[in-house]
Amino acid sequence: MSWPPRGGLPIVEATTPPVLTLTGPVTRPRVAGLVDDVRALLEAAGAPVVVCDVAGIGPPGLVAVDLLARLQLAARRAGGHIRLRAPDPALRALLDLVGLRFEVEGQTEEREPALGVEVEVEPGDTAR
Numbered sequence: 706m707s708w709p710p711r712g713g714l715p716i717v718e719a720t721t722p723p724v725l726t727l728t729g730p731v732t733r734p735r736v737a738g739l740v741d742d743v744r745a746l747l748e749a750a751g752a753p754v755v756v757c758d759v760a761g762i763g764p765p766g767l768v769a770v771d772l773l774a775r776l777q778l779a780a781r782r783a784g785g786h787i788r789l790r791a792p793d794p795a796l797r798a799l800l801d802l803v804g805l806r807f808e809v810e811g812q813t814e815e816r817e818p819a820l821g822v823e824v825e826v827e828p829g830d831t832a833r
Contacts, residue, residue, distance in 0.1 A: 729763020740779045747783045760791035
């Protein structure tokens with residue numbers, strides 16, 4: 706069976722994920738409302754990801770870590786996940802310290818190099 710050639714590029718629907726802007730200071734009473742916002746954005750957009758803009762979240766602390774963990778949990782339960790936009794280096798360090806990994810916009814995926822592969826080779830070096 707053969708198909709006639711189609712002209713042009715294939716149709717691809719570009720979707721822009723919804724953005725939730727988090728502003729500080731983060732307090733415990735606001736957490737429940739933000740969790741509901743993430744669930745609503747995932748359901749309304751039908752997208753698998755919600756971008757959380759954390760540039761204005763304020764000084765990083767355990768309340769911010771708790772908020773992000775709860776948002777990620779709510780998103781996972783709704784079948785998606787969150788992606789951080791513009792996190793402060795101190796916030797990223799705190800998240801790493803407590804063992805939470807988040808996808809960050811513009812960050813390439815980190816992978817370990819294959820075993821037995823030399824990264825740099827100097828002229829005259831022998832292969833191992």
